[in-house]
Amino acid sequence: xxxxxxxxxxxxxxxxxxxxxxxxxxxxxxxxxxxxxxxxxxxxxxxxxxxxxxxxxxxxxxxxxxxxxxxxxxxxxxxxxxxxx
Amino acid sequence: xxxxxxxxxxxxxxxxxxxxxxxxxxxxxxxxxxxxxxxxxxxxxxxxxxxxxxxxxxxxxxxxxxxxxxxxxxxxxxxxxxxxxxxxxxxxxxxxxxxxxxxxxxxxxxxxxxxxxxxxxxxxxxxxxxxxxxxxxxxxxxxxxxxxxxxxxxxxxxxxxxxxxxxxxxxxxxxxxxxxxxxxxxxxxxxxxxxxxxxxxxxxx
Numbered sequence: 001x002x003x004x005x006x007x008x009x010x011x012x013x014x015x016x017x018x019x020x021x022x023x024x025x026x027x028x029x030x031x032x033x034x035x036x037x038x039x040x041x042x043x044x045x046x047x048x049x050x051x052x053x054x055x056x057x058x059x060x061x062x063x064x065x066x067x068x069x070x071x072x073x074x075x076x077x078x079x080x081x082x083x084x085x
Numbered sequence: 086x087x088x089x090x091x092x093x094x095x096x097x098x099x100x101x102x103x104x105x106x107x108x109x110x111x112x113x114x115x116x117x118x119x120x121x122x123x124x125x126x127x128x129x130x131x132x133x134x135x136x137x138x139x140x141x142x143x144x145x146x147x148x149x150x151x152x153x154x155x156x157x158x159x160x161x162x163x164x165x166x167x168x169x170x171x172x173x174x175x176x177x178x179x180x181x182x183x184x185x186x187x188x189x190x191x192x193x194x195x196x197x198x199x200x201x202x203x204x205x206x207x208x209x210x211x212x213x214x215x216x217x218x219x220x221x222x223x224x225x226x227x228x229x230x231x232x233x234x235x236x237x238x239x240x241x242x243x244x245x246x247x248x249x250x251x252x253x254x255x256x257x258x259x260x261x262x263x264x265x266x267x268x269x270x271x272x273x274x275x276x277x278x279x280x281x282x283x284x285x286x287x288x289x290x
Binding site: 010026073081 | 088089138253
């Protein structure tokens with residue numbers, strides 16, 4: 001659908017992150033829907049794996065994932081510049 | 086509180102500048118039915134909402150709208166990179182450029198500044214949720230208007246994503262409204278404001 005993904009690693013973060021966004025909003029108004037809870041648990045694991053793989057190559061998505069001696073958080077490009085596409 | 090995740094909710098990668106389209110699309114940055122108004126509306130309405138599912142809905146859709154505000158900012162920024170004075174003059178982007186160069190500033194397409202009067206936070210759950218249902222439809226209609234003007238697929242793609250989110254949020258707010266109504270009993274099927282009046286006793290909360 002999109003023309004904008006930088007690579008497979010970033011596409012995996014976007015897709016699983018979006019699945020989480022959708023599950024969150026749906027579960028807010030259907031908190032006892034067991035099928036939706038199972039979906040949430042599944043995409044949560046996929047998103048964790050996707051984020052970990054992405055951060056190893058492209059650097060931290062959250063500042064507190066900086067775990068080396070240099071402050072890689074400031075390294076661009078930033079998202080609005082077409083950084084993670 | 087919020088902490089930044091260093092990505093957009095949906096990717097924006099625009100390679101062809103177009104200041105005329107930027108001036109249309111900036112309306113969803115700071116215009117009457119834009120993303121800034123959406124985020125401020127829902128995040129402000131949270132405090133008076135008495136019911137948990139609806140608090141979560143306002144909180145999390147309001148948070149997503151902040152992410153949409155950022156997506157619109159990225160689109161406008163990328164459409165106005167490396168402009169020449171000639172391009173600015175010929176595209177009609179001049180009046181904006183004179184006041185803001187190519188910085189982002191929340192305004193409507195017609196130049197009217199962002200204003201909290203674009204939204205309501207009434208302290209009344211049913212009133213606020215009807216406001217939100219209308220707001221999602223107005224934003225969807227604005228995206229439809231933008232999509233009739235924009236030809237570049239790199240711009241259409243994230244705009245279509247944002248349009249689809251308006252439809253989903255409309256659905257979720259409809260469910261939230263149903264939840265509020267389920268909390269109202271036959272003695273108050275909306276005779277009173279459930280966030281302020283307490284005529285029904287504890288069982289009605």
